[in-house]
Amino acid sequence: MNQLNYVGKSLRRKDGPDKITGRAVYSQDVKLPGTLVGRLLRSPHAHARILRIDTSKAMALPGVKAVITIDDTKGIKHGFVETPRYPPDQEVLARGRVRHVGEEIAAVAAIDQITAQRAIDLIEVEYEILPAVFDPLEAMKPGAPEVQPTHPKVRAEVPYSNIGGRTATGWGDVEKGFAESDYVREDRFESHLRTHGYLEPQVTLAHWENDKLNVWTSSMGTFVKRAKLAKVLDLPYSAVRIHKTYVGGTFGGKIDLYSHEYCAARLSMLTGRPVRIVATREEIFSAYRHGQPLIMEIKTGVKKDGTIVAQQVRAINNAGAFRGSGVVVIFLAWGFTMIPYRIPNLAYEGLSVHTNNPVRAPQRGHGCPQIRFAIESQLDTIAEELGIDPVTIRLRNARKPREQLPNGDNVHEGGLIDCIKVAGEKADVVRRYGKGRKAGGTVRRGIGMGVSGYFGGSLIYPNGSGVIVKMADDGSATVLTGAIDVGQGSETVIAQIVAEELFLPIEDVKIVSSDTDTTPQDIGAWISGMTYVTGNAARQAAGNARDKMLQLAAQRFNCGVDDLYVADKVVYNRLDPAQSMSYRDIIALSIATRRGDTVIGEGFWRTMRDVPTHPSLATTKGRWSENYAFSCQTAEVEVDTETGEARVLKALTVHDCGFPVNPALVKNQVDGQVSMALGHAFLEEIMMKDGYTLNPTWLDYRMPTIHEMAESDDADVITEEYVVGKPYRTKEVGEGLVSGVLAAIANAIYDATGVRLHSTPFTPEKILKGLRQLERERRERA
């Protein structure tokens, strides 16, 4: 019998008490004596040559301690990806040219904010303005201004044309597939520019002391930050320590190395004093990295019964001025196309096109909401043309458990079919679909469905996680883990696993986390694999400590380890109830008889053990993940046909995360993603003109407030299990669920109104325009 005490339970967060009392220390809260204030000088132009920088007036200002430009750097480049095809392409400050508004040119450290800002204003820069390009399609035309002319060409046969990245892949024969199809359609979709909206600003405090750089920075992975920062500073990794702090939200936007992180470090090295740089919200909106707007052309051929025969997908990314994660999103858009449905013939091309816009970062879902919006919207249109309901067409194409994927991965127990069935039943989709449109009236209701699949952990630096469990001699445990809790609850999940494996009360498990000097390396909270990778490492480490203790007890009792059981930190012999020994005594015995062994357990885990590295971004060849999560989401919307306003009344998420280690934390993730998808669907848009951000505040960039929340229900389709002492498989639950619900909202708006939206956001203007068009068509027919 597999009786679990902690895993699978909705336990309160370990970090909760700190966070509700104000004790939690975020990077901005760390105070060091003598701290200087750093500020950055940013480009006011989208594209310009830098003819001259004169920092002498700034240097001369009383209170200014240091000013740096590119000349004070080692000229070492970094990149979100660093591969032979896509070598690092960005310096920490601009060299000779700026390529987007807000690009960092110089930095100062001064005794206070006002002096720092005055110094920035005193730096003289002479520019020669260059022609700029902002739209990816314009950028690909011959004669367009070249943003990165020295980047290696990614397509031998055509001119550079600002194409900075290309993913090309497929299988089967799409032409033959289209010829064999009963119905073929082509659509074009677009997804717009949004941002992460983390509440805590970007902030870094750096202190160079005794040849060691101590850093407190708001991030999603301290080991990645350490590697990148050490590299650009040309320091050994061991000379850089990223300390643990609480993190006030990330959502993809805090994994890249940012110029301010380098500048804080370098300024501290020059001045010998701590330097703090906090980005203003306006800077974050107008100069930092946002997500990725995609143009998606989808051609799909199906049989009469809705079975997909062939699909051709082209995704074009407006990548901004440097590579950023632009070359990754075009790889991922392929992956998120491939996961949920069988596509016997596929031709995929993704292009990442440089423009004079700010650089792009991953954003929760990283291409998934965009591509699922496109594919799921088209699938509903196809279903309607064929007279099939939305549930049936999805079930017809959904991957079955244990199916092999074309890239060599396996979906294992992937529960997509169950997700679709349960969502269909719970939301009563088949019965309700089409009713809203028929009923007419001013305010109409509609229901829609969307499916998505997501990878869980892939191989990317640092590739694996280690965990150490130290037993204290009172029998309690301290867990050393590099895992960073950005709000998702990793510390709680790890504590639950350790408590379970050690049969310890959870109060006896203390977590020390995400400090690069004192905790083992960890993959970080940005590759959707922490519960699986770090969790299994924690399971192993705790198991290792447990086994050491049980072996000692078994020796002492002269019985087998299998004859033992543990209750309340006391080990008993099932065969002889008189024999028992507390953890405390066992640990003392270990120290006495095992040459001082204080009982330390170690564990480590790596996804896809036998695979050397991540798949090719160019060809998609190579294994990608061994944890595919699936979901089917529905949305119920209400549309006012007079104003064009739509709102979500209720969202339902049915997902397969394997099994939930903490169901309430999973629910937290679901709710957060539904809310973010609402923002994507209706409210949020970074408005840009000629490279300038027009709405750099939360007043004009409208994130969902408490008035915009929707009822959000969820259900788990459990496909895996947890057994003490055995490896387990959990799947992603914190990113992919922004996707299906976005598609579901689009499909529900169609269901309510007959208006098919081909671009996000779903604004009243677009809906009204669609309604008017329908009205015209109706009149013409009449």
Next chain:
Amino acid sequence: MTETPKRPKSNSRLIALCVNGEWHEVTVKPRHMLVEVLREMIGLTGTKDGCEQGTCGACTVLLDERPVLSCMTLAADCDGRQLRTVEGLAEGEKLSVLQQAFLDQGAVQCGFCTPGMLLSATALLERTPKPTTDEIKKALEGNLCRCTGYNAIVAAVLQASDQGVTPLMK
């Protein structure tokens, strides 16, 4: 020998703030915002600073029991007045009913909005012991949360006001 720079003219003044029941005397300039004084001078970093633009609510504190945005409030205007911050919600180790409800409902994720949320909601509950959902939304409309989607926060306020919501987490 470099010359000693001239003493700068100062327009600072000494004010007294009663924060969580304790008086603090601080010297502030006319431009100093309350958030800066609380965080940098008094050392109460529980109050968060998310935007400095008056748009996120993370910096909400209670001034004479009414929620204000401390990034938009001049410190000098608070001279002699009562302030409550997140550090003043628990009595010693004993959490307020609302704090406990936030833990029980999973209303905290990254926690950055939490101090502001708690104070807006505390003010509401002190005015209106049994608020309706609409009243809760009205009271918290100025507090952005990017993590939770708000449902858990509403549930926490309902739990704290004893309106039939039971804990989600143990």
